[in-house]
Amino acid sequence: MKLLINLIRNLLGGIIATIDFVTRGSKLKRTAEAQQQVEAELEKLSLFQFFACPFCIKTRRAMHKLNLPMVKRNASQGSPFRNELLQGGGKIKTPCLRIEKDDGVEWLYESSEIISYLEKRLKNADTVFL
DSSP states (O other): OOOHHHHHHHHHHHHHHHHHHHHOOOOOOBBOOOHHHHHHTTTEEEEEEEOOHHHHHHHHHHHEEEOOOEEEEOOSSOOHHHHHHHHHHHOOOOEEEEEETTTTTEEEEEHHHHHHHHHHHHSTTTTBBO
């Protein structure tokens, strides 16, 4: 029974991911300098995710729209990033944004909170948009 549920979940997730890829809109355009600034900020961030998770797809879609080429880490069974997520964040739940700060690391769960954080931090008035 559990195998059947996993199969259905993965099949539906794959369909959702395909639809997301096909219907994805255009990226936010910035000047080259502004994009470099954004990418420098992204070096402090990484997204722990499952490929077929609808909430991860929602987060990746927002990242694409905001033109945020961030490191994505697969936290599925058998991945070395799964243990990093458990040790650092305290639970295996995705999506999870790992935020490196001067005083340590913050782990942010929930797709809506992650998207809001990224919009506030990386789509601000200091960045020049085309």
